[in-house]
Amino acid sequence: MSDLQYPDDLRYTEDHEWVRAGNDGTVRIGITAFAQDALGDVVYVSLPGVGDTLAAGDSCGEVESTKSVSDIYSPLAGEVTAVNDALESSPELVNTDPYGDGWMYELQIEDAAALDALMDSAAYTQSLS
Numbered sequence: 001m002s003d004l005q006y007p008d009d010l011r012y013t014e015d016h017e018w019v020r021a022g023n024d025g026t027v028r029i030g031i032t033a034f035a036q037d038a039l040g041d042v043v044y045v046s047l048p049g050v051g052d053t054l055a056a057g058d059s060c061g062e063v064e065s066t067k068s069v070s071d072i073y074s075p076l077a078g079e080v081t082a083v084n085d086a087l088e089s090s091p092e093l094v095n096t097d098p099y100g101d102g103w104m105y106e107l108q109i110e111d112a113a114a115l116d117a118l119m120d121s122a123a124y125t126q127s128l129s
Contacts, residue, residue, distance in 0.1 A: 004033040007099055011115055012124035013075045018099065021115055022106075026081055030103040031063065031072065031094065034128055039065040042094040045087040047072075047105050052080045054107065056114065061104065063094065076114050078107035 006012065011019045016035035020028045036042065044064040054060050054074035061072035083105045087093060093102040109115065119127065 004037060005099075006032065006034075006121045006125055008121045010099070011075075011118035011120065012127075013073070013118055014127060015073045015075070017073060017075045019075050019115065019118060020099075020103075025112065026106050026108050027076065027078075027115065028103050028106050029075060030098055032124070033098050035063075035070070036095050036098045036102070039063060039070060039094075040067040041065055042091045045091045045094060045104065047083045047087065048074075048080045050080050050083060054078060054080065064091075072104065074107070075118060076107060076109045077111065078109040080105055081108050082106040 012032060016032045018030055018032050022028065042063055042065050046062040048054065048060040054077060056074060056077045058074045059071040060074045063070050063072060084103050086101065
């Protein structure tokens with residue numbers, strides 16, 4: 001497991017989502033290297049729609065792999081402002097670049113303080129052991 005990376009500039013959830021804070025109250029969300037590794041080869045991604053309002057903990061999409069189907073949960077409350085359309089034709093980006101081109105959606109979050117309640121890289125790494 002030591003070859004999987006968990007960037008220090010991200011926040012993490014127990015459901016293996018990562019959150020990258022933007023400058024304008026928006027966050028970008030995806031699944032962690034651990035999650036994509038556990039799933040195996042991703043073959044399909046279902047994402048929320050732009051304009052959807054999500055509560056923290058809502059199931060808002062699915063990641064389908066050759067092994068299983070897993071729900072995507074919203075780590076924070078807010079409104080979906082963008083989705084990664086590239087995943088429609090290239091779902092494998094979740095495997096090859098989970099923190100970059102494999103991002104899933106962006107949220108305009110309701111409560112910036114909620115971001116601080118998520119795990120940092122060290123706490124997330126600890127939670128995996």
